[in-house]
Amino acid sequence: MPRRSAAVLGKPVGHSLSPVLHRAAYQALGLTDWSYTAIECDSDGLAGLLARSGAEVVGYSCTMPLKRQVLRVAGSVSPEAAAIGAGNTLLRGPAGWHADNTDWTGIQNALAAAGLAAGGAVTVLGAGGTAQAALAALPDADRVTVLVREPSRAGELLATARRLDRQVSVAPLSQPQRWLDADLIIATLPAGAADRYAGLPFRADQALLDVVYHPWPTPLAGALAAAGAPVVSGAAMLLHQAARQVELMTGSAAPVEAMRAAMSAAVPGCGV
Template sequence: MTERPRRAAVLGHPIGHSKSPMLHRAAYQYLGFNCTYDSLDVPEEDAAAFAASLRVPDPAEPQWAGLSVTMPLKSALLPAMDRLTATAADLQVLNTVTFEYTGAGVVLTGHNTDVAGIVNALRHAGARSTPRVVILGAGGTACAAVAAAGRLGAASVTVCARRFPARENGTAAVADVGRRTGTALELRPWTDAAALCADADVVISTLPPYGADALADALAAAPRAVAGPGAVLLDVAYNPWPSSIARVWTAQGGRIVPGLEMLLYQAVEQVRLFAGGKFRDENAVTNVMCDAVGAPRR
């Protein structure tokens, strides 16, 4: 019997820069998973209408296997979900949607694989156990970084926000995630960022491209910007790469993890969810995805 084709996509606005199609298509080809993967530009104001369209399947189109979700839709799609996994509920941010087709209709489940992406990227980089973690930024990815720090058994977690004190969907949301995940954290103003980075074992920059450039200049001028040769910087922005802060971190003797690593590891978890029983040999899947974007094999 011929396998029924499926489809998947990454949603966001803008979306043309996304490397997710290259990652997913390489994995699907390796797995023999008969599924397309496209990029769909969906502005935030269209999120509700797009979600509603998912509940009226087009019989001429393959059924959805899943959706990858990026900005600005990670919170906008929450109200459209029928279920949330525990991690997505704790963060109130999703980056993945899976589909269950039943006699009663389509059941949408929101997941968050960003946490696993951050944890696995940092572990692969050799981040210290019980690290002192500093998180730059207070948006949706910072919420995932807080949960990831908790999973790493962080000795301390400090969030440095460019807008301080709390504001709607800002530092207050990050603090709520800390409470829901049992991760104790401290909120500090942006003016403390350079000094905090100098004492951190792990720094996670969740800022958009160029968002940490001024901080990079401050670190470059500091006599000691990195805690030591084992200190790790994960910069989730991967275009352009290396970023200014990544260049300074390397020059000061620290280790860097490009955002592409986080994207890679969170995508592996998405492929596991979308491909279901077709998924096998995680290491091989990871390596074919590395090859697709020119990243070093694991």
């Protein structure tokens, strides 16, 4: 079997758990000639890196700051990535590089695996690329409210909402009390940014997905769990988005449990 390779691209990228997840998948699938590495790459260098990629490269996982740049350099773009306005996956195809987005399926599958429905009233904390992907994962939500630091800077997220035909309201992060009473909260803020909301009252019939997974639980997750609400770690989102990438790159069903075990070993207590 000819050698195949893939990698995660980003800057910085040394912290990425993608190599752990993808290598575990290759081992479980018996793909002994496949390799997966991490490569430092910024937006300016992406097009050149793709042009230099050898025929053995099947695809790339793309993290910050590349998620919007992948749509500009790809020869084709999946409908989901186009609607979201960002991609996290580049696949080599017959006509060149194809951009896709598996973040939204990572969110959707992480919620489903926890037995949670992405319906009712949903509040999303943050307006970045992960928040945009969250909108794609919420087709059944009755109401979506996005809390942002500066509502005037939510233009890209609102453009995503229009492309997805989602009704979205924007409110300031400085006034969260009313909006954090939602059925489902999806926190896409950096580590520590949502800690100040842990003192608010929560109920057992709420649920939370927090994209932060180290350390876990976050103060916000701990507050909802103390109220009896189910909480989902960002590690579950990372696991399921990587599983979809494995399927796209290898053509085989992802060995999710083997990938989960590898992630748990790499980051004990991360919540998967």
